[in-house]
Each structure stands twice: as structure tokens, then as C-alpha cells.
Amino acid sequence: MEWLHELFKKSPEMALFLSLAVGYWIGKIKFGKFQLGGVAGSLLVAVLVSQVGVQVDAGVKAVLFALFIYAVGFESGPQFFSSLGRQSVKEIILAAVMAATGLAAVMAATGLATVVVMARLCELDKGLAAGVAAGGLTQSAIIGTAGDAIAKLGLDAAETARLQANVAIGYAVTYVFGSFGAIIVCVNILPKFMVRTIRDDAIAAETAQQAGVKVLGPEQQEAAPSLVGRIYELVADPKRTIADIENANPATTITIERVKRDGKFVEVSPELVLRQGDIVLAVGRRDAVVASAPLLGKEVYAVDGMELTMQRREIVLTNKEFDRKTVDEIRKATAGGVRHGIFVVQISRMGKVLPMKPDTVVQSGDLVSIFGAEQDVKRVAAIVGDVIVPSAKTDFVYLGAGLVVGLLVGLLSVKIGSIPLTLGAGGGALLSGLLFGWYRAKRQTFGALPPSAVQLLKDLGLAGFVVVVGLSSGLQAVQTIRQLGLTIFGVGVVVTIVPMLLTMLFGRYVLRYGNTAIFAGALSGSRSANPAFGEVLDKAENSIPTVPFAITYALANVFLTLLGPLIVALV
Template structure:
């Protein structure tokens, strides 16, 4: 015991990484169909390790959470701002119902268990994992007209109630949002997230790392000229969506100008749409398995459209007026503000659209020099951009607005989320700046959230266990009720009144309405994509206001 205490005193970061390792190992264990997950597992292991005495600076917790919530906002910025409007009414109502049901639950429990105003506010702060309630409740207690000793006692009870109930406040939200909700709706978070993603992509397939189609749309083949002898290269290419990339005549590579007349025995490398290329054998001549010197490299490149000649014109208009654009290149995708859209002939091109082209290097360079800027793939993170984004978010979190005597603030988390949304949206419109590879974003999300939860467990675990042993289980049990009852009421309201039918979206909204960041992290992990983020971001922002306002209301009515 003394040895471990000494180690953790000298190096508390050891406790953090042990909690992460043990928590993710524990989170992989399945109990029937139930699985804790890495975040909940890390919280439990951190509480256990906290009993050996660990001091972790609160700045570490703030930093880790800011990294997590900024990365979440950055990934979801474009989709979030598109979703604002009448369609956000469901999320607004959901957050309001949770706050109201939480207030009523705390008031009833305080009367049943005969808790004073301080304990009631502390249980609300911990059971709802809304630390801001501590500040608003403590400020309200000072205005009750009590003696200084009574005020001090009530404010001390706020801290006690918070410490005892905060652990289950985090853990219980995970149980409801990640485990109970899918069981209740009889569907999995992952399946519904994939279904929502497929609907958003309108049938387009996104391949995971290491996956590819067995029947690619674009292929290359080598043919021996027979039936096409006597035709010019331009006439041959007019037969379908393919390009002659290389020609070999008499064992020599020759130039492939549009006026070149093909001869019997020429060997041509054809690149293009598979449906057209596979028909070339009947039109051109026999296909060859291989031919020395005919190998060529093709590229897939993203180009941000900036050319004034292309802006606000349909694709068909562009191709009619700019014949040199289409030769040798093939459009794989067109995206706008981070979302892939249809690229039919009637699609209007806007500034900042990103077009994904496939073709030979020289052809792509020809198009990009005219159309816009080539976005080269990079595994480097733009720390200038994201450093400014995080700094701005934390600065926004310092701002305080007072409604009467009640101070309202976004806090570090709310500020980082708002900044991430804004910087993600701006990046979607200016793709040459703000690069963050998906691997870097995943690391920020996973390490930020799990590390934040671990620090919470290490800081609060020892005091929570000690208080429970000294004062009995009544405070802890009351916290369990404050955590579970509002979530269940809100869940039923969302399912039967608001008609949420997608479990992934619903889980994101429900965890956000409780500002339950650990639960949202598990929802995001189960989803495997960013589908639940938009609903979470809306309810989370509202919850930071609604739940913060509960502090003085609890002091007034409990």
C-alpha cells in the first residue's frame, strides 16, 4: 500500500495509464450480451486505483476533455450547421424534458430522504454530471439569509453529495444510453448508424481500410489492334468512356495524338469505365495479359474547385465549353462541405466543391492547373489551425453571462465543442488548411475521453468510497435515482412522443441532453461513424444551459 502510494505520488501519470490499460481490458469482457466498454471500464479501474491515494491536477482533466470534444466538433461541423432549423426541434424538446424531469426527481428525493438544500444540490450535480450546478447552487445558498456557519455547512454538503454520486452519474448514463436503449428498442446502435449513413450517402458505398470492390468501376486493359485498324485515336476513344493511355508499335512506344491512325498489330493500353473497357475486345482486338513497357501509374486526386469559369455552372455546361477538361480523367465523387453529393449533368458546381478524379498524372495535373487546387493526401496535422481552434474554444469557455444573479458559461467543454464545430465547418469550405488525418482525430477522441474519465475516477473515487462507508448508502442510492429516472422519462418521451426511431441518433441526443460525455463516447464507438454527433451537439449545448439553471431552482424548492 505504501509502496503504491509512493509510486503514484511521484508519478500520477502511471495511475492514468494503468487505469486506461485495465479499463479497456475489462471493457472487452462480455457478460452474456452485456459489455462495459473501454470508457466505463476505465472509470471503474480508476476508482479502484484511487484508493491507494492519487493526486492528479484538474488541468489534466480539462485538457483531455477539450481535446476529445474539439475533435468531435471538428468532425461534425459541416453536418451540424446543415441540421440546424426546424428539424432541431426534437433535440430542443428532449433536452428540456430531461432538465425538467431531473428537477422534479431531485426535489421529490430530497423530501423523501430528508436531505438539506446542500445535499440535494450536490446529488443533482453528481447524479447529472453537471459540475456547474455546484457553482450556481453555492451562489444561491449565499443568498438565503443564513448565518455564515450554516452557509458553509450547506456548501460543504454540496461537495459531499457531488463526490458520492458523480461516479455512478457517469457510469449509469453509459448503462442507459449504450446498453438499455438498444435493448428497449430491439435494435443495435451499429446497425442503425450504418442505415443512417447509407441513407445519407444515397446508396454510395464507403469501404473500410483494406477493403475494395471485386469489380472496380475503373480498370485498365491491353489490346492488340485488329478491328479498329484504320481509325484515328479520337475515333476510337469516341466509342465509349475510356482513354488510350499508351500505344506500342513495332516494339516502340509512340505518341498518342488524337489524329494518329491505328494500324494492325499496334498494342494499346486502354483505361476507363469497366463496362466500356470490357467491350473493347470485340471492337478493337484481342486482349493481352501483359506487355513490356505498357505499365503506367494512375492517380486518384481531390481538387478544390476555385476557377471562376466553373462556378455556378452545371457539369454539362462545363463539359460542353471546356472540352480539354474531360479527356483522360474520370470523376469518382463530388463533395460539398464534407458530404458527397450526386454529380449528374445537371449538378451545379459551387466554389469550394471538391471533385475526386482518377486518371494519369499528366491528365490530372492539366485539369487541376485550370480548375483549382490539388489537395495532396497528407498524414500531417495542421497544428497552427487546430492550436488556434482549441485556444479560441477555451477562451470562449471563460466567458460568463449573467441572467439576474445566475452566471451562465459554456465552460471549457462547451467552448471547445463550439470552436470545433466552427473550425470543422470552415475547413469544409477551405480544404487547403486545417488538415487532420482520421487517425489523429480518432486518437484525440479516444485518449481525450477515456483519459478525462480516468482523471475523474482518480480524483473522486477515494472520497466517494469513504463518504459512503461513513454515512451509509442513502446518498449514493439517491444519486442512482437522480441519474436513472430522468434518463428513463426522457427516453420514453423521445421514443413515444418525439418518435425517435434510429437508435444511434437517439442515443446521441439522449447522452447530450444529460451532458453525459462518457456515454456519448461509448455511443460513438458503438456506431463506428459520426452519425450520433449532430444530435448530441445540439442537446449537449442546451443541457449546459438547462442543467446549470437547476442549481438555484433546487435551492429554492428542495
């Protein structure tokens, strides 16, 4: 093992990536219906690797966690601010329950009560009890608040130092399972308790948010697309102009994009009269093209030169003439020559798809997806607003500014008596991500952070953070368990599991949570359980759990921090 120690001493980053690789491999293995997942697997492997002695700079953990939590906030900012309302009260109550503050009579055995009861049963001193709370509830701030409270007890210097050292010991022994146990509850126990999967309920919640509008996921497309192009040969002399055919049914217009006559292409214009034998390319919504088929003749295939490349573009609506107007009003006020060849595929606002109905009201900042030939798209884009050019590049100016703001907010501290309360780096980065993501959704011409980049930041940030935790704490935790026995570890297991299970019951039967994905986000946030939340997001495959997590996470950082002095006073 000495050679491994020397190897990791020279290259500690090797231990990090080894833990990630092996951990995610183990996380894919299924034990019946149980599956660890990549984050939990990486944590376990990191603990094993740590036994050879690995030193990873604490700054690495801070950077990785900041990237993860900021990316989560950035992705969910639009949805978060549009979802704030009465429904948020449940998340606030859930966070208070987990911290055993305000609702201790309802949840007597959760949070603080669990720690105090177990400490008295197992005869733990104030330092060990506070450390178990900090590790079992994965709230590192308790170490600081408990240490300050111990210093004010008026004990002699040696006893004060001993109790403060015991805080660190209790934390080191219980923190690893504090992270792992929260994953088990949120990802494995909760879905079985709710008898529904996180993924199914995440899809259901997303569908409900979209007001019934069908939203295709990545790599999905309709088998029968709504917009189609068809080539027809006129078998009779219609004696109609292109304009007549295009507007035969005002409710279901089509466009004639190309005309081939006697083997040559004819310039398309509204006044062009079509003849028998002409070959035309008609583009439009499926129902309109099907309805117009009798006017056009028989459908033909593979006609040279009739191919036409269409494109879809996203445009941010900036034209004030369209602001606060209905779709029908805009259509009637827009000249046919402007609308010609353009089909509005989708309108979305702050990430939410709006129903394409005549009475749907559009606003400045809405994202309008249009479909048409290149020249038509350019013409309409110049009138509607700013075109969003697809790009895989990240705007690091915006990303860096967001992280700086978040970390600055995390440094702010407010004292209640002698207890300092702060959001911390994680809470600050989350809040900043929410705000910067929301503002980006309103002004989409800058601040790009592609979905693939967001996913990478979330995956690498969380998994790397968890691995550094395992590498940093695993060796000390195992050594302490060997010296003191399994008592402290066992107490930590109880402190981790019991409050979450009781809070889960309270949330289900008192607060009436019915959606597993939303409940899992709220439950993980109320325990500040970032690794558990990462696994919940992975199972959900969308951002639905983020809103409840963000609310309970911010409150839990405050409520759980208060436990330090309370434990010192009650044990």
C-alpha cells in the same frame, strides 16, 4: 498498498496510463451480450486505483476534455451546419425535457422532479440534494449555482458552510455512477429498447444523408471497381484513329494511354491510326471498356512496358467559370484535349458526397476527386483549383487557434438574475470545433487535422478525462459511502437512471425518434454525458450522433445549471 501510494505520488501519470490499459482490457470482455467498453472500464479501474491515494492535477482533466470535445466538433462541423433545420427542434425539446424546464408537466418525474422527490423521501438537506443533482446528472456547474443560492438563504455562517460542504459531498459520492450509468443507458439499454443497434442505424442515417450514393468506409474497396484498365491486342485492322475509338460512344468514353507496335512504343496522339497487331492500354469506366472491347480485339495480360501508374487526387474547385454549373454544362464547355485521360470519381460538398448526374450543380469549394495518369492530373488540376496534398501532419497553428477561441468563448458568462449562465470550457471548445471544422471544409488548403489525429484526440481525450475523474473522486466517494452509508449513493443512482429512462420513453413515443444512433447522441447530450457520448461514437463508427449531441449538449449546459437554485428553493 503504501508502496503503490508512494509510486503514484512520484509518478501520478503512471496511474493514469495504468487505468487506461487495464480499463480498455476489461472493456473488451463480453458478459453474454453486455460489454463495458473502454471508457466505462477505465472509469471503474480508476476508482479502484484511487483507493491507494493518487493526486492528479485538475489541469490535466481540463486539457484532455478540451481536446476531446474540440475534435468531436471539428470532425462534425460540416455536417452540423448543413443539418440545421426543422429536424433540430426535436433535439431542443429533448434537452428541455431532461432539465425539467418548460415541459415539467409532461415529464413530471425527470430531472428536477426526481431530485426533489428523492430528497424528500430520504430526508436529504438542501446541500446534499444539490450535490446529488450535480453528480447524478454530471453537471458540475450546479455546485456553483447551488452554493450561491445557499449563501443567500440568510442562515448563520456555520449552517451555510455545512450545507455548502454537503454539496461537495453529494457530488463526490454520485458523480462516478453519474458517468457510468449514462453509458449503460445510452449504449446498452437504449439499443435493446429500440431493437436496433447504434451501428446499423448510424450506417442507415449516413446512407440517407448521402442521397443514396454508396460511400466506402476505411479499408474498403469495390470488388468490381468502376474504373479499370485493360490491355488488348488488335486482331483486325480497325483503320481508325485513337480519337475515333475513344469517342465511339460519347456517353461512355475511354482513353488509350499506351500503344505498342512491333515491340516498340508509339507516341500516343488523337490522330494515330491503329493497326492490326497493335497492343493498346485502354482505361475508362467499366461499362465503357466492356462496350469498346469489340473494337479493340482480344484481351492480353502481362505485356512488358504496358504498366501505367494512375493516381487519384482531391482538388478544391476554385475556378469561377465552373461555379453554379451542372456537370453536363462543364463537360460540354470543356475541350476534349483538356478532359482527355481524366475521370471524375466523386464530388463532395461539406463532407457530403453528391450524386454524379448530368444535372448535378457544382459550387466553388466543392471537393472534386479525379483519376488519371500523373501528367493528365497535373494538367486538369491547374485548371480546376487547388490540389489537396495528402499528409499525416497536423496544422497546429489552426488547431491551437481553434482551442484558444473555444476556451475564450467558454469564459463568457451571462447572468439571469443572480444566476451566471455559461457554456463552460466544454461548450466553448465544442462550438469552436464546429466552426473551425466547417470553415476547414470550405477552405481545405490549410488547417489540416488528419482523421487519424482526430480519432486519437477523441479516444485519448475522453478516456483520459474519465480516468482523471475516477482518480480524483473515487477515494473520497468510497470513504463518504463508508461514513454515511449507501443512502446518498442510492439516491444518486435513481437521479441518474430515472430521468434518462423517462426521457428515453418521451423521445421515442412523443418525439418519435426512430434512429438509434441519432437518439443516442441526443439523449447523451441532453444529460451532458460526455463519457456516454464517447461510447456512442465508438459504437456508431461515424459522426452521425454528433449533430443531435451538439445541440442538446449546449442547451443542457444552460438548463441543468438552473437546477441548483431551484433545488435549494424546493427541498
